[in-house]
Amino acid sequence: xxxxxxxxxxxxxxxxxxxxxxxxxxxxxxxxxxxxxxxxxxxxxxxxxxxxxxxxxxxxxxxxxxxxxxxxxxxxxxxxxxxxxxxxxxxxxxxxxxxxxxxxxxxxxxxxxxxxxxxxxxxxxxxxxxxxxxxxxxxxxxxxxxxxxxxxxxxxxxxxxxxxxxxxxxxxxxxxxxxxxxxxxxxxxxxxxxxxxxxxxxxxxxxxxxxxxxxxxxxxxxxxxxxxxxxxxxxxxxxxxxxxxxxxxxxxxxxxxxxxxxxxxxxxxxxxxxxxxxxxxxxxxxxxxxxxxxxxxxxxxxxxxxxxxxxxxxxxxxxxxxxxxxxxxxxxxxxxxxxxxxxxxxxxxxxxxxxxxxxxxxxxxxxxxxxxxxxxxxxxxxxxxxxxxxxxxxxxxxxxxxxxxxxxxxxxxxxxxxxxxxxxxxxxxxxxx
Amino acid sequence: xxxxxxxxxxxxxxxxxxxxxxxxxxxxxxxxxxxxxxxxxxxxxxxxxxxxxxxxxxxxxxxxxxxxxxxxxxxxxxxxxxxxxxxxxxxxxxxxxxxxxxxxxxxxxxxxxxxxxxxxxxxxxxxxxxxxxxxxxxxxxxxxxxxxxxxxxxxxxxxxxxxxxxxxxxxxxxxxxxxxxxxxxxxxxxxxxxxxxxxxxxxxxxxxxxxxxxxxxxxxxxxxxxxxxxxxxxxxxxxxxxxxxxxxxxxxxxxxxxxxxxxxxxxxxxxxxxxxxxxxxxxxxxxxxxxxxxxxxxxxxxxxxxxxxxx
Numbered sequence: 213x214x215x216x217x218x219x220x221x222x223x224x225x226x227x228x229x230x231x232x233x234x235x236x237x238x239x240x241x242x243x244x245x246x247x248x249x250x251x252x253x254x255x256x257x258x259x260x261x262x263x264x265x266x267x268x269x270x271x272x273x274x275x276x277x278x279x280x281x282x283x284x285x286x287x288x289x290x291x292x293x294x295x296x297x298x299x300x301x302x303x304x305x306x307x308x309x310x311x312x313x314x315x316x317x318x319x320x321x322x323x324x325x326x327x328x329x330x331x332x333x334x335x336x337x338x339x340x341x342x343x344x345x346x347x348x349x350x351x352x353x354x355x356x357x358x359x360x361x362x363x364x365x366x367x368x369x370x371x372x373x374x375x376x377x378x379x380x381x382x383x384x385x386x387x388x389x390x391x392x393x394x395x396x397x398x399x400x401x402x403x404x405x406x407x408x409x410x411x412x413x414x415x416x417x418x419x420x421x422x423x424x425x426x427x428x429x430x431x432x433x434x435x436x437x438x439x440x441x442x443x444x445x446x447x448x449x450x451x452x453x454x455x456x457x458x459x460x461x462x463x464x465x466x467x468x469x470x471x472x473x474x475x476x477x478x479x480x481x482x483x484x485x486x487x488x489x490x491x492x493x494x495x496x497x498x499x500x501x502x503x504x505x506x507x508x509x510x511x512x513x514x515x516x517x518x519x520x521x522x523x524x525x526x527x528x529x530x531x532x533x534x535x536x537x538x539x540x541x542x543x544x545x546x547x548x549x550x551x552x553x554x555x556x557x558x559x560x561x562x563x564x565x566x567x568x569x570x571x572x573x574x575x576x577x578x579x580x581x582x583x584x585x586x587x588x589x590x591x592x593x594x595x596x597x598x599x600x601x602x603x604x605x606x607x608x609x610x611x612x613x614x615x616x617x618x619x620x621x622x623x624x625x626x627x628x629x630x631x632x633x634x635x636x637x638x639x640x641x642x643x644x645x
Numbered sequence: 646x647x648x649x650x651x652x653x654x655x656x657x658x659x660x661x662x663x664x665x666x667x668x669x670x671x672x673x674x675x676x677x678x679x680x681x682x683x684x685x686x687x688x689x690x691x692x693x694x695x696x697x698x699x700x701x702x703x704x705x706x707x708x709x710x711x712x713x714x715x716x717x718x719x720x721x722x723x724x725x726x727x728x729x730x731x732x733x734x735x736x737x738x739x740x741x742x743x744x745x746x747x748x749x750x751x752x753x754x755x756x757x758x759x760x761x762x763x764x765x766x767x768x769x770x771x772x773x774x775x776x777x778x779x780x781x782x783x784x785x786x787x788x789x790x791x792x793x794x795x796x797x798x799x800x801x802x803x804x805x806x807x808x809x810x811x812x813x814x815x816x817x818x819x820x821x822x823x824x825x826x827x828x829x830x831x832x833x834x835x836x837x838x839x840x841x842x843x844x845x846x847x848x849x850x851x852x853x854x855x856x857x858x859x860x861x862x863x864x865x866x867x868x869x870x871x872x873x874x875x876x877x878x879x880x881x882x883x884x885x886x887x888x889x890x891x892x893x894x895x896x897x898x899x900x901x902x903x904x905x906x907x908x909x910x911x912x913x914x915x916x917x918x919x920x921x922x923x924x925x926x927x928x929x930x931x932x933x934x935x936x937x938x939x940x941x942x943x944x945x946x947x948x949x950x951x952x953x954x955x956x
Contacts, residue, residue, distance in 0.1 A: 219869070220850075220852055220869030220870050220871045221870045221872070221931075222865060222866050222867075222868065222869055222870075223865040223868075223870065223925065223926050223931075224865035224866045227865070227866045235866070238860060238864045239863065239864060240859075240860065241796065241860065243660075244657075244658075244659075244661070244859070245657060245660075247659045247660035247663065248655055248656075248657070251655055251659075251684075252686075253655065253686075254655075565812065565816060567816075568657055568796070568797070568816040568817050569816045571657055572657075574655075619816075621766070622762070622812055622815055623812065625765050625766050625770050626765065626770045626808040626809075626811060626812050627770070627808060628808050628809050628812060629809070630809060630810075630812035630813035630814075630815070630816050
């Protein structure tokens, strides 16, 4: 570098070439703090990682071996851009458990439902278009919407999920302001991060409101089969084929490592999704798809789901009892399925500002601000019970209570919470989404 | 020669440490050096015993890596290692203590005061903040008394921001250093060697669009670096002189980085780093490149010197 040059070195020779949207793609301080969460000394109540230890790994290993030996020339080759037909047939059987009647041709297999989310956003959203999402909403979805320069407007939930009257008001206000709302994004079952489920009564109400305002519903349903105490509710897609794009996933009912999800969409949308998917990835992994088909054919996958339900119930119970014992000053929902508890902190605390102290205290959680597009959520945090053992969950909550006690003392001394680390959790690493 | 890099750890800077470790590992491997990289956990003592004819390169950032703890363990284990010994590391890690030592040696630092969290609890936050306001004019910088990577640091331009900045700082450390915010040219002086034999690499000038915070340091693009810095010969000599003096007074060894803000010809030392970052956006590797040297060759020489020196 010549000292007489007028321009400095930005350590990125392509800095001036990026699209505007890429300038916001930055690894934040918060994301860096989560690197400590991977250490075994830290009890991480942050990640949404399923309990893979609950799977019959020997059986799956043998299944994988047979797959490559017997079908390797297909499994290891390129495949159909829409996804392997046998798997698409299986997917229709899986969806039938939640009332969805679909033909295999309606299904587009993707590399995780996260990719399906990205494709739907890509084909619908122009910069500035509005996506309405629950308050709070899934951090991975917010990242996709941000990457496509959408504007996300939150609409409130309560213990029964989306509030139809509030949704109508949100849509009416946006229409009056001349804003174009393209999508309602919803996680209707065992919501991530809220833990709540959209009641059966409200589902047709939400659909009717969206139909009236010509808003497409994007129903994201990774947890629908993981309820503890009841049969799955009918999917919104089962009530409206033209008004809903349904996203499904094997990440929680089987394993995320295969990276297999899917979308079911109205015909014309589906055609565009296939084209968009092909241009992004050519085709989803044949090896993964055939592995899942084999699993669904030869293993007692529904029995496995029941085992998962019991394992997650035990973990939920451990978390709730620990919260009751160690954090009686906070409040939380009691989820009846899924992976998450949404905790409201005592007044004045900021979960993002508190995170460095939690790292020192060897416990990790996801601050509530991660789940809002507009900076709200500091008074909340999400705790995941899916991965640690019940004993670790209790210990994690105990440590978190200690962190909160220290933070409460600090806030009491100063009358305010801290400024907090910089950055949103814009692009979460998979182990915290 | 075998090199065992210790990187990662449990501090808030773990992510930076892992990236630094990987870069030095890659640099040494490019020279054909056999390198292993390990995290610091309950197995580390066993790994040290198995080291044989080798040298340890501690690259943990943050406490444990830079406060002398890890160095003390290495000294107890009787293994040669790169970098500053434990007692000097302990001093350098504490900004208030190192400021005092530098001040006594005639090296300028920003006017400041150290305030432990317990003081605010015992005396009352408003009283302490009133005292800060009466003694200092804004803008001020509030930073952890022990820490790095600009974590917990706030620039405070008015009294109403002060309480929040203190709470932010105390999330990282139980004591805060409150200093006058210096306005000048920010530079980093990377140093190789020890004592009187230490030499400075080309000075790197930092021009940041906004505060030089964590985001600016570790995401390429927001900051412009000039290496060598656009300083006059006289100013260059001033900052280099101050950095070498700081390096010597604080007992730093093998390699280090001294951060300075030059204000009207006066070099104010704002921080010293005994394990400077080695990531793709870090300042030390930029200085190495500006010197015409190659990072792998320099790291190899540093490791050889540490091995030669022994325990």
